[in-house]
Amino acid sequence: MDLSTTYLGLPLKNPVMPGASPLVDKLDNVRLLEDAGAAAIVMHSLFEEQITSQQLAEFAHTEFSADSSSEAGSYFPRMEDYALGPDRYLEHISKIKEVVDIPVIGSLNGTSIGGWTDHAKLIQQAGADALELNVYYVATDPNETGMEVQMRTFNILEEVKKSVTIPIALKLSPYYSSPGNFAKSLDSRGAAGLVMFNRFYQPDIDIEELEATHRLDLSNSTELRQRLRWIAIVHGHIKADIALSGGVHSHEDIIKGIMVGATTVQVVSALLKHGPGHLATMIQSFERWMEAHEYESVDQMRGSMSLGHCPDPSVYERANYLKILNLWKV
């Protein structure tokens, strides 16, 4: 049984890896993930806000050190509020590289063009084998057009590509009017991979306190379906690899992801819920399922249920909407 695959030009022993999360903040967990069969380690993100606040803080320190009230410094977010500051983040990549034999993928997270993208180079110098760029962006300005939002991502990709030689994957949201077209445009601009999709955390309202609130709910397998649809649609239209992120909780979810055309799948919520050892259970069950169904390799399975290959492509299209609504009987 050949589980091996290539993602972002990196040879991997299987197509399953932990996605970006704080799980890798502790080296012990990183070792456990490698022992559980992780094909690669994806770092949690270094955020634009962390980098710019450090740059601002350094500026404030030089410019205002004579200010006895130190008031200037109090405008800046405290670096200790963040998981790992930029310097520790880079150190952590180097430490992870020392303790594992699998590829390590750094992650930069931001939305504007600016000095923070220079950190891509530092992440490469720290030893990362590839870089995920997470462009989590909430378009709150009704005057901003969809094209402007997309241009922002093109510009970030172009800027980062200039400063690194390692492959770059874009971690996307599903909220573009034509995700397939956006994926093609990123592919033609040199993205080596697309991570589909980022998971957006939606605010709620506390009606007693009159406050907008936020909390982090972990995913479940129902979230997988949106990823399955769009990967099935994009598969075959781009050269870039596709990593599925969102809603992978079981070996069945891995199989579905590969069948629609994912090169790799990433797992986060399931590992936060059940611990790093759950990855081993998923990978072993995946392998057993493939054997039982007489697959010889992951490559053989990949894309067999994409829009272009599956027996009933209408499930991915508008026709499915009509069929589904008609299933409901009152």
Ligand SMILES: Cc1cc2nc3c(=O)[nH]c(=O)nc-3n(C[C@H](O)[C@H](O)[C@H](O)COP(=O)(O)O)c2cc1C
């Ligand atoms: C606690 C937590 C922290 C996360 N941190 C990051 C991060 O730093 N960068 C990032 O790109 N995604 C981050 N994510 C998103 C995950 O990588 C993933 O895309 C998302 O959780 C969907 O996958 P899942 O359904 O397997 O959880 C985080 C998710 C969780 C739950």
